[in-house]
Amino acid sequence: MHNPYSFKNRGKHLFQNLLFQLSLTLLNLVFLGLQLQWIAWLNQHHLGLLHWMDWPYWVKLVLGVILYDLSTYWIHRASHQFPLLWKFHRVHHSDTHMDSSTTFRFHPLEIILVYQTGNVLTAALFGTDMTSLSLYYLILYVFFFLEHSNLNYPNWLNHTFGLVLVMPDHHRVHHHKDQRYTDSNFADIFILWDGIFRTFKWVTVKKEDLGLEEFDFENKQSFLFLMKSPFLSLNQDESKMKNKDLPQED
Numbered sequence: 309m310h311n312p313y314s315f316k317n318r319g320k321h322l323f324q325n326l327l328f329q330l331s332l333t334l335l336n337l338v339f340l341g342l343q344l345q346w347i348a349w350l351n352q353h354h355l356g357l358l359h360w361m362d363w364p365y366w367v368k369l370v371l372g373v374i375l376y377d378l379s380t381y382w383i384h385r386a387s388h389q390f391p392l393l394w395k396f397h398r399v400h401h402s403d404t405h406m407d408s409s410t411t412f413r414f415h416p417l418e419i420i421l422v423y424q425t426g427n428v429l430t431a432a433l434f435g436t437d438m439t440s441l442s443l444y445y446l447i448l449y450v451f452f453f454l455e456h457s458n459l460n461y462p463n464w465l466n467h468t469f470g471l472v473l474v475m476p477d478h479h480r481v482h483h484h485k486d487q488r489y490t491d492s493n494f495a496d497i498f499i500l501w502d503g504i505f506r507t508f509k510w511v512t513v514k515k516e517d518l519g520l521e522e523f524d525f526e527n528k529q530s531f532l533f534l535m536k537s538p539f540l541s542l543n544q545d546e547s548k549m550k551n552k553d554l555p556q557e558d
């Protein structure tokens with residue numbers, strides 16, 4: 309019997325998710341440099357709100373991290389709202405066996421075309437710099453590894469740090485198959501954004517609740533299928549077909 313939680317299948321799962329990181333790294337040999345050049349140009353020309361403020365650098369650094377997280381919240385929320393963006397973003401949500409390696413499962417074109425462009429626009433608007441962007445990504449990756457982990461952690465953290473920061477239980481709600489929960493808890497570091505903009509939801513999530521109905525087939529969990537999935541039309545009818553034991557599509 310297929311057990312997705314066995315060590316062998318976890319290894320295969322990790323390998324598939326690492327292929328996303330590998331493809332992003334290859335594309336970033338070109339695109340990361342472009343993004344940083346744009347931000348450097350904006351900074352050199354003193355464009356953006358923070359350049360008008362006579363504040364100590366460390367304040368601007370902390371604000372930079374907060375502002376990158378705020379704009380990522382809105383980009384993420386838009387990725388759930390607009391069908392074209394969702395076609396790419398659903399690759400991240402497709403993982404029915406979420407663990408820390410889901411951190412890597414993003415369509416590389418989403419990261420480059422949507423998030424990297426968003427970072428440049430954030431720098432143009434707020435005057436945030438590359439150091440705060442690097443610090444933001446450093447913190448973001450630590451949060452992502454924890455948020456997607458399949459480990460249990462003490463519940464008191466939800467009622468203390470979880471009032472301000474994103475906890476794994478918050479992000480598991482975001483990975484719930486039920487669209488009412490998928491479209492909530494968009495924040496990456498500060499859960500405050502979901503509280504302020506009224507997108508916070510709370511529900512107990514079981515392992516079998518994770519993923520998306522339309523990807524709940526073993527052949528739709530492979531790297532190659534997921535890479536081409538934004539260009540395919542998939543809908544939730546396929547999962548209904550599965551429930552009725554009708555033949556599955558390739």
Ligand SMILES: [Zn+2]
Pocket residue numbers: 384388397401482
């Ligand atoms: Zn999402």
Ligand SMILES: [Zn+2]
Pocket residue numbers: 400456479483
């Ligand atoms: Zn996630």
